[in-house]
Amino acid sequence: MSSYTQITYEERYQIYxxxxxxxxxxxxxxxxxxxxxxxxxEIRRNKGKRGYRPRQAxxxxxxxxxxxPKYKAMTDxxxxxxxxxxxxxxxxxxxxxxxxxxxxxxxxxxxIYQHIWKDKQQGGDLYKSLRCQGKKYQKRRxxxxxxxxxxxxVSIDKRPKAVDEMKRVGDWEIDTVxxxxxxxxxxxxxxxxxxxxxxxxxxxxHAEPVTSATLTLLTSFKGRLHTITADNGKEFxxxxxxxxxxxxxxxxxxxxxSWERGLNENTNGLLRQYFxxxxxxxxxxxxxxxxxxxxxxxxxxxxxxFKTATEMMDKSLSRLAA
Numbered sequence: 001m002s003s004y005t006q007i008t009y010e011e012r013y014q015i016y017x018x019x020x021x022x023x024x025x026x027x028x029x030x031x032x033x034x035x036x037x038x039x040x041x042e043i044r045r046n047k048g049k050r051g052y053r054p055r056q057a058x059x060x061x062x063x064x065x066x067x068x069p070k071y072k073a074m075t076d077x078x079x080x081x082x083x084x085x086x087x088x089x090x091x092x093x094x095x096x097x098x099x100x101x102x103x104x105x106x107x108x109x110x111x112i113y114q115h116i117w118k119d120k121q122q123g124g125d126l127y128k129s130l131r132c133q134g135k136k137y138q139k140r141r142x143x144x145x146x147x148x149x150x151x152x153x154v155s156i157d158k159r160p161k162a163v164d165e166m167k168r169v170g171d172w173e174i175d176t177v178x179x180x181x182x183x184x185x186x187x188x189x190x191x192x193x194x195x196x197x198x199x200x201x202x203x204x205x206h207a208e209p210v211t212s213a214t215l216t217l218l219t220s221f222k223g224r225l226h227t228i229t230a231d232n233g234k235e236f237x238x239x240x241x242x243x244x245x246x247x248x249x250x251x252x253x254x255x256x257x258s259w260e261r262g263l264n265e266n267t268n269g270l271l272r273q274y275f276x277x278x279x280x281x282x283x284x285x286x287x288x289x290x291x292x293x294x295x296x297x298x299x300x301x302x303x304x305x306f307k308t309a310t311e312m313m314d315k316s317l318s319r320l321a322a
Contacts, residue, residue: 007034007042007061012054015042019052074107074115082112086129089273090299092116098300101307131273150237150252156229156260159251163227166193169316170226172248173264174214176205176235177271179281185235186281186289187213190267191224194312195301197267199293201286210235211242218246223320224313227251229261270296 007015011032018028025043029036045064046057074082081104085095092112099106119126163171169191177186185205190197198221200213218225225248230236232255239250253260274292275284297313300306 007038009054009058012042012046012057015039016052016054016057019043074111075105078105078107079115082106082115083126086112086116086126088299089129089131089295091131093302094300094306097302097306101300101305131270150232150234150239152240153232153252154249156251156253159227159229163192163229168226169193169313170221170224170248172218172225172228173261174228174230174236175261175264175268176202176210176233177268177275178205179275179284180278184281184284185210186271186275187217188264188268188271189214189217189228190264191221191309191313192263194309194316195263195267195304196309196313197271197293197296199271199289201281201284201289205233205235207235207237211238214242215245218248221317222246224316229253229264231258231261267296 011034014032015028018031023031025039026036028034029039032039042057043052046052046060048056048060081099082095085098086092090098092109095112096106096109116126116130162168171192172189173192174187174189177188179185182205185202186199187202187210188197188199198217200217202209202213214228218228225246228239228242228246228248228250229252230239230250231253236250236252239252243249258265271292274288274295275281297309300308304312
């Protein structure tokens with residue numbers, strides 16, 4: 001017997017003819033020089049309601065071949081593009097999803113991961129571009145917050161239900177990221193529907209600089225401001241001034257309920273990729289913050305159908321201006 005090859009159209013005619021004259025599968029296999037199991041499988045898989053017919057069998061076989069996923073080799077152009085986007089902190093899934101969205105040739109995110117690990121085995125550093133996430137949370141102290149009460153704070157329980165539905169643009173979450181030895185901070189504000197981030201470096205985590213930064217960051221989005229959700233940090237004590245000047249009501253999450261501001265927590269994790277814990281914020285510049293924010297906002301997001309936060313916010317603002 002010869003090694004296996006696909007059964008040809010001519011062989012299918014021979015199988016049909018031999019069946020018609022009463023030959024069994026063993027005899028057909030011997031006549032064609034095929035293994036009996038190959039003939040059995042061919043007849044079983046490619047026969048129709050009227051029995052085995054060569055044209056129908058040929059079409060069934062072609063349809064089955066088309067349905068089999070084909071391995072797609074990474075071209076030099078693909079590799080160059082993929083590695084560039086990896087170094088811009090895009091994940092393999094974001095790279096693959098974005099390419100499909102814009103109609104660019106690509107491979108699966110699994111194939112990209114394989115490329116990264118192969119590169120690592122060969123001494124490359126692509127793997128260092130992959131994000132690692134992890135966050136430690138402040139321990140509860142008998143279930144009570146030690147951060148102090150904020151005057152006239154409005155609970156998240158009173159926040160409009162429309163915020164959770166995320167059908168509109170204009171609901172924001174605010175937080176601060178703290179530097180080494182609690183010196184310096186970054187005010188981060190992210191919009192829930194578009195995932196658009198804006199951030200500013202402040203000298204301290206006190207209410208006055210945080211409020212000033214908040215007003216500066218959000219003033220240009222006045223037409224897209226409905227609500228702002230914060231934690232119970234004292235840096236948000238001037239929330240009434242923010243509401244008065246921006247027209248957006250500030251709501252406060254429950255103590256130690258970080259999931260109520262899950263988007264902000266996640267986005268801070270993305271920012272920590274650029275400024276890990278232990279970073280001396282007193283040595284940072286706003287330009288460095290702006291660079292990291294631009295990278296995050298221009299990264300395709302699966303939750304946005306592999307569009308970017310910048311594209312989503314620009315589209316929203318253009319509708320507002322129309």
